[in-house]
Amino acid sequence: MSVVSLLAELADVGASRAGGYDRLAWTRADSKCREWFVAQSESRGLDVEVDRNGNLWAWLNPSLPGSALVVGSHLDSVPRGGAFDGPLGIASAFAALDLLADFAPTRPIAIVAFADEEGARFGVACAGSRLLTGALAADTFRSLTDADGVTTAEAMSNAGQSPDHVGADLERVARIGEFIELHVEQGHLRTSAGVDGLTPDAPLGLATEIWPHGRWRVDLIGQQNHAGTTRLADRVDPMLDLARVILEVRNAAEASGILATVGRVRVSPGAVNAIPGSASAWIDARGSDEDRVVSVMGDIGRGAVLESWTPTTPFDSAFVADVGKAIGGDLPLLPSGAGHDAGVLALAGIPTAMILVRNPSGISHAPEEFAEDGDCERGVVALAAAMRSRTA
Amino acid sequence: MSVVSLLAELADVGASRAGGYDRLAWTRADSKCREWFVAQSESRGLDVEVDRNGNLWAWLNPSLPGSALVVGSHLDSVPRGGAFDGPLGIASAFAALDLLADFAPTRPIAIVAFADEEGARFGVACAGSRLLTGALAADTFRSLTDADGVTTAEAMSNAGQSPDHVGADLERVARIGEFIELHVEQGHLRTSAGVDGLTPDAPLGLATEIWPHGRWRVDLIGQQNHAGTTRLADRVDPMLDLARVILEVRNAAEASGILATVGRVRVSPGAVNAIPGSASAWIDARGSDEDRVVSVMGDIGRGAVLESWTPTTPFDSAFVADVGKAIGGDLPLLPSGAGHDAGVLALAGIPTAMILVRNPSGISHAPEEFAEDGDCERGVVALAAAMRSRTA
Numbered sequence A, B: 001m002s003v004v005s006l007l008a009e010l011a012d013v014g015a016s017r018a019g020g021y022d023r024l025a026w027t028r029a030d031s032k033c034r035e036w037f038v039a040q041s042e043s044r045g046l047d048v049e050v051d052r053n054g055n056l057w058a059w060l061n062p063s064l065p066g067s068a069l070v071v072g073s074h075l076d077s078v079p080r081g082g083a084f085d086g087p088l089g090i091a092s093a094f095a096a097l098d099l100l101a102d103f104a105p106t107r108p109i110a111i112v113a114f115a116d117e118e119g120a121r122f123g124v125a126c127a128g129s130r131l132l133t134g135a136l137a138a139d140t141f142r143s144l145t146d147a148d149g150v151t152t153a154e155a156m157s158n159a160g161q162s163p164d165h166v167g168a169d170l171e172r173v174a175r176i177g178e179f180i181e182l183h184v185e186q187g188h189l190r191t192s193a194g195v196d197g198l199t200p201d202a203p204l205g206l207a208t209e210i211w212p213h214g215r216w217r218v219d220l221i222g223q224q225n226h227a228g229t230t231r232l233a234d235r236v237d238p239m240l241d242l243a244r245v246i247l248e249v250r251n252a253a254e255a256s257g258i259l260a261t262v263g264r265v266r267v268s269p270g271a272v273n274a275i276p277g278s279a280s281a282w283i284d285a286r287g288s289d290e291d292r293v294v295s296v297m298g299d300i301g302r303g304a305v306l307e308s309w310t311p312t313t314p315f316d317s318a319f320v321a322d323v324g325k326a327i328g329g330d331l332p333l334l335p336s337g338a339g340h341d342a343g344v345l346a347l348a349g350i351p352t353a354m355i356l357v358r359n360p361s362g363i364s365h366a367p368e369e370f371a372e373d374g375d376c377e378r379g380v381v382a383l384a385a386a387m388r389s390r391t392a
Helices: A003-008 A028-043 A087-099 A127-133 A138-142 A152-158 A170-175 A238-256 A290-300 A317-327 A341-347 A373-391 B003-008 B028-043 B087-099 B127-133 B138-142 B152-158 B170-175 B238-256 B290-300 B317-327 B341-347 B373-391
Strands: A047-050 A056-060 A068-074 A109-114 A176-184 A204-210 A213-221 A259-268 A278-286 A305-310 A333-336 A352-357 B047-050 B056-060 B068-074 B109-114 B176-184 B204-210 B213-221 B259-268 B278-286 B305-310 B333-336 B352-357
Touching: A003 A087, A003 A373, A028 A047, A028 A056, A028 A087, A028 A109, A068 A087, A068 A373, A087 A109, A087 A176, A087 A373, A109 A127, A127 A138, A127 A170, A127 A341, A138 A152, A170 A176, A176 A341, A176 A373, A204 A317, A204 A341, A204 A373, A213 A238, A213 A290, A238 A259, A238 A278, A238 A290, A238 B238, A238 B259, A259 B238, A259 B259, A278 A290, A317 A352, A317 A373, A333 A352, A341 A352, A352 A373, B003 B087, B003 B373, B028 B047, B028 B056, B028 B087, B028 B109, B068 B087, B068 B373, B087 B109, B087 B176, B087 B373, B109 B127, B127 B138, B127 B170, B127 B341, B138 B152, B170 B176, B176 B341, B176 B373, B204 B317, B204 B341, B204 B373, B213 B238, B213 B290, B238 B259, B238 B278, B238 B290, B278 B290, B317 B352, B317 B373, B333 B352, B341 B352, B352 B373
Parallel strands: A068 A109, A068 A176, A176 A352, A204 A333, B068 B109, B068 B176, B176 B352, B204 B333
Antiparallel strands: A047 A056, A056 A109, A204 A352, A213 A278, A213 A305, A259 A278, B047 B056, B056 B109, B204 B352, B213 B278, B213 B305, B259 B278
16 A cells, blocks of 8 residues: 555544644544554554553564564654654555565564654653653653643543553563664755755655754743733733743854754733733753753753753664665765654664655644655655565 | 621632632633522522623612612632632622611612623623623624633533623613722732822722723744754744744833733644744733823734723712712722723713722732731721612
């Protein structure tokens, strides 16, 4: 089955009236995507299982000797996200397996759908893969809540997934010999003049590393009061501090040559006629250099709380080179500013590679995220070639 | 029954775990306050009715000739609001009626609880009184939704109140001969040195006018994109514009000598790892002078949409003087920066007065809002004196 047809089956799942997709982890839309994964796996005679952290696995020949070649990505999205970030990797894995129908691998192959990759609901990205490798402690995960106060355990339970045994699963990690994640590109391949030395017309690329990435939260406390009766001089208005933090983050990012973003804020109580009592800003900072990423928060101060930190994650260069050789051609190599489950597995010592599919708009985490049908098919052919090469 | 005891009966209704009260219009907490109103009215033998706009009326001697003296306020609150803004006026009205138990009025007296005064849920303040007088069109009211997309009609229906006949009720307006609203003060009486020429130790005051008051919304559109892959130079980030608007509003207010506040913002999609696609700010502006209030928005620009405008609302000075004379003493006269149902009735041509009760903290629309027991009792005595004088 073609990757385009496979993706078309998800076209209506979680479609937002405002455009894009709302498939946040453990919501009804996410569950529908997971049901689709199970149906696709079963129609191909794969053995499906759900691990203790909610990750879905579909095994081909699990009884063969040796560790498995695992391919896959995730199904969840950010709010109003695109159609490709995540699902393209899963659909391409099924389509690649179909291309290999007449091929007899000598090692097990598994397709994985990692749970809760985006972190858009509970604030911690790659929760499923991090729990698996032990990079995220079960207690920390259980303490997370969404914007409505729903805990991760409640969300999983509501989706029919027991949260009782989340946590490191090193026996399962040991079965993963190598991991390849195919993913829509999210910016670097896009300009006609090329960026970072890439050729402008490359439909596919390989990732060399994932940039270091920190998330911080700044909590600003004021004095809630009446907007119509409190003199300006008497106010302690955290909204003003929030505005200053937003601009300081941008200025510090420009000065340091990194990326830093305030994408989420919370203002309480959020009434038009009340000076807020408190305000919070979440800061996302990334760049090619760890020291410069950290230095931005040094400039901001204000008691920022580190919510997550991922160091520079290089992919195994020998493994990436082997995957590139199997695919053939001269694929551009580029760093990823976005985090991925592939990075989590690489940090756990698993040889890992990422195949990136061109995104002409350069836009991601948004409805405009896009990949041409032809480029998606090229990605499948490349993934199939890599899978054949690694399991022959 | 004392006003303190009456307020104590509401002490647990809608109490927020975070402090203060959440009694937003047509919520369960608001309904409980309304049930309390009905119970208090019935225990005093008053005739209770709900008008087509959801305002509650309790009548003493409705069959007496002449138009009624109406006293009252509202029961709903802003999020995490105080215990006094609204309920103090209702509880004081019941307590004042108890003080007048042996008095035989020659005109009807009614206690009113106006619905949805704060506008905290649907964005339009004084909805109940504005619908009543026709200042708010029924169609406009029906088009309002809360943050969860619930319409005013759904909210009213869920609370057991039919929304089918909302709208101007001029026959009822004609029955209101005069209106007196007792209300906790919200700022001006508070400093020990006195503000605006007030004596520092006055426990009560009378309002002369309500300041002009505008609410605007600014919608800022950007390009939603990935926070980790989009170069700073390529971004169209509405969060940065939001920050600038917040600071510009404050600077313009300082320059013009008015009050202006951004108390509510909305950022979409609000994901930590996405540059937002859009952001909105609500701007509340008030001051002693209409031109200066409007000029602030001229400074901001950015296609601001006017959501509501209330001109300077003077209270009938002869009626206020009569109320002051009935109360006795030399009550300070002061403008109100806060809007009130009293202002809506005054704009409809009804002689209206407001008795203000000292708030030592000066804080309102917040958990710290406060009035001393003794000052509350003084307010009841004053209200009873005014009621006796106007209905003798």
